[in-house]
Amino acid sequence: MKIEMKVLLTAAVIGAFSLSGCASTMQYGDAGSAKPLTTEFGSSDLQQIAEAMVDSMITFPPMVEMTASRRPVVSVDKVKNKTMQHIDTESVTDSIRTRLIRSGKFRFIDRTTDAQTIEELKTQQDSGLVDKKTAVDFGQQIGAEFLLTSNLSEIKQKAGSTTDVYYKFTMSLKNLKTGILEWSDEKEIRKVFKRGTFGG
């Protein structure tokens, strides 16, 4: 009888804990998971944009033709953030650049590490530590042939309890010698948030 009571009590306690739902949970998620949590710009939006831009660029017929025999050198400009959110735009360009490099069709110049490069070259040239034969000279880097520029804008509309947010990402590849835009595309993302009626 006593033992039965104890078992019952333990079961009740376990039941209470599992019902309470207060236990925090943690799990791995898919970076490209399509389920949006808020109308804010999130990780899956970033992935979608990077994917769409890269696919569009490497399948564009003139691009396919141009990259068939050589790998042009491209420089990436910062994304112009025209949204109402503080977005790490560098991370957007990083994703796009990484995918383009992995496609094996383009080569890139990274201007963000120029300061460190200059420092290193100075050391190689002036410190006397480095063998002159192997020291890298200034003025030997390759100039970019193309400039990749992009723009991210946002239109937000609120009506009643519904918030409608529209993001547009535009990217262009400019030929630096001729000034011609060789390729351009845009990706649109729309998110609709409806405020719940009941909740905590």
Next chain:
Amino acid sequence: MNVILKICNRIALLAVVLIMSGCAASSTFTAYPHQIQPLINSLSNRTAIDLQQCLLGECKSKDLILYTMERGRYAQVVGNSAVSLADFTAAMDKIRENDTKALISASAFGANVAATAVNDNAIPYEGEGYERVLLHHYQALNYLKKKDLDGAGVEVRRANAEQNDSLKRFEKELDGAQEEARKKRIDSNSGRIDRQYAQMDEVAGTVKNSFQNAYTFYVSGFIYELLQQPNDAYIDYKKALEIYPDNSYLQKDVLRLAATLDMREELDELRQRFPREDTRFVTEGGGGNGELLVFFEDGFVPQKHEIKIPLPAGKAGLIAIAFPIYQEKWSPQIPLRVLSKGELIGSTEPICDVRALAVKALKEKAPVIATRQIIRAIAKGVTAAEAKKQMGDLGQFAAIVWNMVSENADLRSWLTLPANAQILRTSLPAGRYSLSLHHPMAGAVTHTDVDVPANTKTILHVVRTGQQMYTTVTTF
């Protein structure tokens, strides 16, 4: 018997007072302005406050939005941008959380019940429209000081969106209050209240509504200019000019951009509206010149006071209802004169009267406050009558005492804001200037060194708090 009753009454009163004092830490029972006075004193007397220890508990309370805005503004004025940035971000996060919360939420429902039983201070502070706009505005200034133009751009876009949202939200709130009053058959336009508020009309009349703020439009326009988006800048300068058509710096900026953007028709129209003797604006900023912009923020926004209006409530006798009101005498805005080597460079001109925005916001909210007050007065009257039925005279007395003591007006508002804002914009030959800032209300002339390099824009942000002047310089 009577003597015993009297003694009992005294004990009851004492008990009520003692119970109250236990809650003194929150604004439900202590007038809010008293809690912020140390910050205001510290700014006015330039005495240091340890920001790490300041308002720690309050910044986690239900009024988080209000306290973090106060501390953020304080930190910004004394030059601690990092703390200011973090505090403003915390306030914005909470506002966003509130805005996406379910319409009927358990926590908000609880607060409203408490507000009906106690007073309006029990409702978590959500920030008035003009405060939310200024929150983004000041955050933009924090980003400018960090030289993060992208960040500043994001904040001014948010500020502009907030100016639009505020209008919509206000209209909805007003409808809601009227609806509730109709349901409960209450006339919220009580004559007694309107009479008290009439005296605030003088200053409230100077603004159209409580959210359209030309200073924010101007800063927004300026940031767009820095971002090389002259078209967006032109639109915001024009919006600011609509609100302050007499500001000569605004007139110049609008004319200059209309010329730069080659808007011929609009330019002709503007030239007719604002005939200027000098037509230098077209060439201004060119050659070896640099631009100097002065953002001058003067004084402190007024504090709300409480008035109690007695209201007869049937059997329960008189019930006091407490109202927030602005009682200050309205002084005109005094310009800041900027001199270099004894020669006048220029005087600032008004671009925003924050006092008027605050007063207008209160006036707009008056019907909502009145409705809630009257519902509460009736609820409290019912409680007192019930107390009499259950516990006799002693019970009724205790209930009336509770009603009187607990009836406090909601005096909460962002108090470290300036009373008004003024601007000055001029083009100067490049060089180093030793500027002296003259203002009759300041204790002494303030001297500050400003570098104005060629083809740049230099911002001099001046905040006057009592006799003190705080200055910061940022060059783009």
